[in-house]
């Protein structure tokens with residue numbers, strides 16, 4: 361009997377903490393050929409990906425920066441599905457908010473979505489965040505957050521230590537839905553809170569630093585509003 365046809369899916373920012381686990385999961389099913397975008401394919405920071413089971417046959421790392429539409433479009437061409445995971449997750453203040461976090465997250469998301477539209481991708485999953493949802497002092501206490509909940513943009517701007525990141529995720533998710541409404545592209549967003557778990561890479565991501573700080577009693581919560 362012929363083997364079932366494999367879908368090809370792209371994972372942006374494949375070497376990051378969350379994306380590495382997604383790549384591992386996709387490879388483990390055996391159903392997907394995975395293209396992972398990384399900014400530095402030769403760098404040791406992504407070596408853990410090629411060591412994953414099935415990577416030799418089904419994982420290809422391609423160089424792409426989400427701010428460079430043509431690099432993203434090359435990575436996505438021919439893919440059935442895309443998981444857009446890449447975005448900077450700063451661990452402290454952003455000296456240049458536009459360059460450090462707003463442009464890569466907002467323009468980066470739009471570049472990925474445009475490339476998906478051009479490539480006729482069937483579905484795009486954009487990894488947004490709870491920080492796009494719950495950073496809003498006006499949200500009534502006791503009412504569950506829903507698809508109608510959005511972080512307050514002005515409030516984000518006032519809380520600059522982490523607020524630029526919160527603002528970037530809020531605006532990027534809004535732009536993603538606006539682009540989907542305009543073009544008909546099938547876009548789904550997911551809004552995780554704090555992702556914790558084992559690290560595959562040697563570098564420590566921001567969410568793991570936050571978790572370590574909780575354990576060490578560093579801060580109560582970065583979003584205590």
Ligand SMILES: NC(=O)c1ccc[n+]([C@@H]2O[C@H](COP(=O)([O-])OP(=O)(O)OC[C@H]3O[C@@H](n4cnc5c(N)ncnc54)[C@H](OP(=O)(O)O)[C@@H]3O)[C@@H](O)[C@H]2O)c1
Pocket residue numbers: 372373374375376377378379398399400424425426427445446447448449464468487488489490529551552553554555556565566567568
């Ligand atoms: N971890 C959490 O608790 C959590 C919670 C909610 C949402 N999220 C979301 O999940 C996603 C992944 O987060 P993470 O915790 O896994 O962070 P991470 O380990 O820091 O990964 C971020 C990834 O984004 C890539 N990236 C940043 N700027 C880029 C650019 N201009 N072009 C291409 N790639 C770029 C990084 O690539 P390089 O390696 O080249 O820098 C890295 O692979 C983010 O969208 C984040 O907002 C995470």
